[in-house]
Amino acid sequence: MTLKTTFLGAAATALVMAATAAVAEPALIYDLGGKFDKSFNEAAYHGAEEWAKETGGKYKDIEISSEAQREQVLRRFAEEGFSPIITTGFSFSTPIANIAADYPDVKFVTIDGYVDPDGHPNVLSVLFKEEEGSYLVGMLAAEKSTTGTVSFVGGMDIPLIRKFACGYAQGAKAAKPDIKVVANMIGTDPSAWNDQLKASELTKAQIAQGSDVIFAAAGASGLGVLQTAADENVYGIGVDSNQNYLHPGHVLTSMLKRVDLAVKEAMTEGEDLKTGVKIEGLAEDGVGYAMDDNNADLITDAMKTSVADAKAKIISGEIKVHDYSADNTCPALDF
Structure with missing residues (x-):
């Protein structure tokens, strides 16, 4: 073997390795509550799995168990060359903002969080108009109620969850102006996302107050x-995922937040990911409500018609749903 042949062979190998290295794998970091929470995190997982099934691509994912792990895992994935690194939950926003500049060639995605695009050109913030989807399920709740009282159980008491509650109350009162809406939050720290006992206690208390439809965003x-x-x-x-199947006949519907699509789209774009801020509402099919065989007998044609009419008017701007996070107020609900 000549020196020239050896050199050419080595060069070809280097080119192949470089080409392979240039294709970064995406990574997905779940928020506290676990991958299989049947809600927010699991929606993200399903989006990643759908991307992998359709493309044959591979991705890395991890569940965190403490607040301290957020920045640690972000840095580890960035050091290992994963991109985009997709996170679920608003609590990843600050860790991403802290490290994004250290890894300018890595794309970061915060779903439900916000990172100022000024100074963070490699970050995409994906936000949703939760109040719009919640308005629709609030209408369905009021129209289904026979007691004149519906209610809401939120997880951690933060503006994001109050957006759900406020939209729900607005929709309920649009359908029945005299409806009573009761709202409670489970807690003020991240443990509120994984406390089924407290959630159950609040639900029983609301039922004792007359509620016969309870919306959970927790x-x-x-x-x-x-x-x-x-x-x-x-x-x-x-909420978030379609949870109708969990208790067929007793889950009126689910307020869908298409976290799955957000993850799938980010993985599909890969290194070509468009950064900045993306806001998904009814017009973008980013939120909505679930219909399937499990709740088909619970929602009448009249209910579907009234909600479809409201959806069209929200998209056109004729109905304006108040966003709690805009001014930290909710005219339809006294928190």
């Missing part, structure tokens, strides 16, 4: 709401 804690609603023979409303 991560894994919401499973306690839906279970208790089914046990007490009232209706629950799921």
Whole structure:
């Protein structure tokens, strides 16, 4: 073998290795509550799995168990060359903002969080108009209620969760102006996302106040709401993922937040990911409500028609749903 042949062979190998290295794999970091929370995190997982199935691509994912792990895992994935690095939950926003400049060639995605695009050109913030989807399920709740009282159980008491509650109350009162809306939050720290016992206790208290439809926006804690609603023979409303299947006949619907699509789209774009801020509402099919065989008998044609009309008017701007996070107020609900 000549020196020239050896050199050419080595060069070819180097080119192949360089080409391979240039294709970075995406990574997905789940928020506290776990990958299989049947809600927010699990929606992200399903989006990643759908991308992998359709493309044959591979991705890395991890569940964190403490706040301290957020920045640690972000740095580790960035050092290992994963991109884009996709995170679920607003609590990743600050860690991403802290490290993004250290890894300018890595793309970061915060779903439900916000990182100022000025000074962070490699970050995409994906936000949703939760109030719009919640408005629709609030209408369904009021129209289904026979007691004149519906309710809401939130996880951690933060503006994001108050957006759900506020939209829900607005929709309920649009359908029935005299409806009573009760709202409670599970807690003020991240443990509120995974406390099914407290969620169940709040649900029972709301039922005692007359509520016969309870909307849960509480991560894994919401499973306690839906279970208790089914046990007490009232209706629950799921969130983020389609949770109708959990208690067929007792889950009126689920307020969908298409976290799955956000993850799938980010992985599909890969290194060509467009950064900045993306806001998904009814017009973009980023939020909505779930219909399937599990709740088909619970929602009448008249209910579907009224909600479809409201959806069209929200998209056109004729109906304006108040966003709690815009001014930290909710005219339709006294927190």
